[in-house]
Amino acid sequence: MRLKREKKGVANRQKNVFISLCKNCCFLHFSLLLSNELALKHLTMDIDKKKYKVWTWKNPLVLHWIINPGLAFNELALGQRIPKIMVIEKGGRKSLPERSFVPCPHCNTLHTSLKWTPQNNTAFKNWFGLYCDHCGGIIPCVRNATSAVLLALTFPLWYWFKDKWKEKWLADQKAKFAKPLVLTQPDFQWWYVGLRFAFSMFIFMNLFNFLILQEVFTWKKLLINAIVWVLGGLIFGLFMKKFTRTRPTRQRGEQVSAT
Ligand SMILES: [Zn+2]
Numbered sequence: 001m002r003l004k005r006e007k008k009g010v011a012n013r014q015k016n017v018f019i020s021l022c023k024n025c026c027f028l029h030f031s032l033l034l035s036n037e038l039a040l041k042h043l044t045m046d047i048d049k050k051k052y053k054v055w056t057w058k059n060p061l062v063l064h065w066i067i068n069p070g071l072a073f074n075e076l077a078l079g080q081r082i083p084k085i086m087v088i089e090k091g092g093r094k095s096l097p098e099r100s101f102v103p104c105p106h107c108n109t110l111h112t113s114l115k116w117t118p119q120n121n122t123a124f125k126n127w128f129g130l131y132c133d134h135c136g137g138i139i140p141c142v143r144n145a146t147s148a149v150l151l152a153l154t155f156p157l158w159y160w161f162k163d164k165w166k167e168k169w170l171a172d173q174k175a176k177f178a179k180p181l182v183l184t185q186p187d188f189q190w191w192y193v194g195l196r197f198a199f200s201m202f203i204f205m206n207l208f209n210f211l212i213l214q215e216v217f218t219w220k221k222l223l224i225n226a227i228v229w230v231l232g233g234l235i236f237g238l239f240m241k242k243f244t245r246t247r248p249t250r251q252r253g254e255q256v257s258a259t
Contacts, residue, residue: 047087051089052087052088053087053088053090054085054086054087054088055086055087055088056084056085057084057142059086062082062086062142065082065144066142066143066144066145067145068144068201069145069146069208070197070201070205071144071146071200072144072146072150072200073199073200073203073204074144074196074200075144076127076150076151079124079125079126079127080123081127081129081130081141081142082141083129083130083139083140083141084140084141084142085102085105086100086102087100087101087102087103087110088100088101089101093247095245095246096244096245097113097114097185097245098112098114098185100112100113101113102130102139104132104134104135104137104139105137105139106135106137106139107132107134107135109134111132111133111139112183114181114184114185114186115133115177115181115183116130117182117186118186119182119186120176120181120182121176122176122181125172126141127165127169128166128170129141131173131174131176131177133173136170136174146204185245188240188241188245190234190238190240190241192237193236193237193241194235194236194237194238194240195230195233195234196233197232197233197236198229198230198232198233198234198236199229199233201229201232201233202225202226202229205225205229206222206225209221209225
C-alpha cells in the first residue's frame, strides 16, 4: 500500500514537471518563431517566386531543426546552422543541395548552399551564423529552442568573451573562404549522419528521462534506448539521403547563376 502511494507520488511529480516543461517550451517556441518571422522583414532582396520557393521557419525541415532538443548538440557543440531564409530553385534535374541558395541580407548576394560543406571545411563551426564571403557580413540563422535555453542559462559563462571569440571566428572564416571553394555536391554518408543524429537524441533523451523526469535508472533501459536510437538514427539518415539526394526526373525551369 505504502509502495503504491510512493509510486503514485513519483508519477504525479513527473506529470507536474512534464506539464511545466511543456508550458515553458510552448512559450519559448512561440517567441522564437515570432522572432524568426520578424527577422524575415529585414530581407530586402526581391526573390522571383515563379523561379524559386522560399523556405523559412515554416518549412517542416527547418521547424524540425527548431523544435528537436537533440539538435542542440549539433548547434552548440558542432556549430552546424540553418539559415533563416533559403531559396530553392523550382524544377530542374538537380538535387536539393544543388538547387538551394542562401541570400545574404547585407549585400543581397545569392550564395549557392554548396559553399557550406564538409569538403570546404565550412559545414561546421558556424556558431555565429554563416559567413558571407562577398561582404564579410554574417547571414542570420534559426536558433534551436533547447540551444536558446542552454545559452540563456549559461549566459554569465560566455557573455564576456563573445566579442573576442567572434572577432577570431570572423578572421578564421575569412581565411577559409579566401581559398578556392569546391562547389560540387559532397558525398552523403547516410549512416554517419544517422548515427550522429542518434547520438544527440540518445544523450538528450536519457538526460531528460533520468535527470528531469527522475525515472529510475537501469542498464536495461539504457540499452533499449541505445538500440531504439541507433535504429531511429539510421532510418533518419536514409530518409535524409532520399530527400536531399534524389534528382527529379522531369526537367522544368531554368538554371540560375549564383556567386
Ligand atoms: Zn553579404
